[in-house]
Amino acid sequence: MQYGPQASLIAESFPASLRYAGAGMGYQLASVFAGGPAPLVATYLLAHTGSGYSIAWAIAGCAVVTLIAVALMDDYSRRDIDDDVSYDRRTTAVASPEPVRRD
Numbered sequence: 001m002q003y004g005p006q007a008s009l010i011a012e013s014f015p016a017s018l019r020y021a022g023a024g025m026g027y028q029l030a031s032v033f034a035g036g037p038a039p040l041v042a043t044y045l046l047a048h049t050g051s052g053y054s055i056a057w058a059i060a061g062c063a064v065v066t067l068i069a070v071a072l073m074d075d076y077s078r079r080d081i082d083d084d085v086s087y088d089r090r091t092t093a094v095a096s097p098e099p100v101r102r103d
Contacts, residue, residue, distance in 0.1 A: 012076040
């Protein structure tokens with residue numbers, strides 16, 4: 001249930017020209033900075049508190065941060081996600097400037 005909405009949320013967060021790179025980098029960096037140290041943090045919390053509840057509170061804290069971040073994001077669900085004008089072939093025709101007359 002998570003990956004369907006997550007894919008569209010991440011894709012809509014970037015303009016068309018940066019969508020693939022932005023989504024890929026965001027996903028991979030989140031794995032490195034959040035997923036990588038998670039077992040170490042859990043082990044540390046369990047060793048120092050002796051309770052699994054400290055790990056549950058850490059996960060709940062991460063969930064609260066995630067909910068706040070999602071609530072602050074712009075809503076692109078009703079907009080055209082093909083928003084990058086520089087790559088839109090229909091609008092690339094640019095009017096040429098008037099030639100300068102030298103009389």
